[in-house]
Amino acid sequence: MLIVSVTFHEFGHAYVAHRLGDDTPSRQGRVTLSPVAHADLIGTVILPLVSALYAAAGSGFGGFGWGRPVQTNPIRYTRRFSMATGQMFVALAGPSMNVLLAVIFALTHVLLRKANVLSDTSDLNRVLFLAVSMNFTLFFFNLVPVPPLDGGWVARRFIPTRHEGTFNSVATYGPFIIMAVVMIPVLAQVFIIPARFCFENLYRGLGALLL
Template identity: 55%
Template sequence: MDLSAEDIRWIFVGLFTLIVSVAVHEFGHAIVAYKLGDDTPKRQGRVTLNPIAHADPIGTLLLPLVGGIYGAAAGTAGGFGWGKPVQWQPHRIRKGIKMSTASILVSVAGPGMNLLLGTLLALTHVLLLKFEVLTVGSDVGQILTFAVMTNFVLMFFNLLPVPPLDGGHVAQALVPYKHRASFESFAKFGPFIILGVILIPQFRMLFQTPAMWCADSLYKGFAALLLS
């Protein structure tokens, strides 16, 4: 396996970007659950942006690193990963908040944080271009673009309505009670469906295409607003 210095650099850029983006994602779940009245994430040290608190040794470090190495060697996309799931207790949520509502709010908070981070990074990139701190195509600019795309990919991937993804939890909260048993039967196949979505290129378009469209539209919007 022959990797160039450029390959190695991008492997570690990708790993660092994923670690930070996953931490921001999981922090979103933790802070919303905590604000809704459940102190479980706080007691477990998850209401923090410290990546160490949210990193899963296999999902955040090992698999993304191995996937990045083999992806670079094959000239394809790198690895994929996940963070340590945030634990929260629905029965600890403040009175007056429906359990289904709390589940939706906690679930969408993770992708929402990726949307926020991706938007802020894109805005920062365009501002740096406006004030000529960066030039088009610079190394730092490429890293920022990569980070924006990473966050939008994480957002749309996690919004897929398949358990145990965040979108799956939202779907479960919205399913009428009479169909709950059917949905729970479907949920058993969730991990296999997710694996297929990740491994099969045609299925990856389910989250990669909207992520690319969102990032492109955001950059064009900021450029039209700030660079014209």
């Protein structure tokens, strides 16, 4: 399920960059839903395993990661938007795909439950719950405003010029900050709490809508 989520996430980046006029993702074979094209050794293999082990031990949050970053050339973006705005659109495209997947999985889950196809103990019931939770978690995790996460590019769009130096200095420690957020439970709440809020309210809303 993580592979599906990461694949759609990276495809979102590649597709929007392509639509903005940059052919770099297309030439590199990234405008595709093939998981192989988007897999990353650390983000798709190593980190998910490590975080899952931490979760099994009762510390940290397990079951997420990232794909191989999509390379884009903002100079090629359409001039309908500023370069910084184009970069922001591309950055937001990935997390947006995770929200779309969460809604699709939740709707499928609720419809199957309404049709009495799923039981509380079925494997598919657990998988769909996990898929919705994981995609909301990926959405908020990626919006943490620390480079190289997508939220870092969004934040960069709104950073005043006089503070760019400070932001860039913090960005050099980005990977270490991200690992701390992932592995330290109290810090992980910055994305787990809003993910849980969206998870619960989406199911509550769909349940009421489909009564």
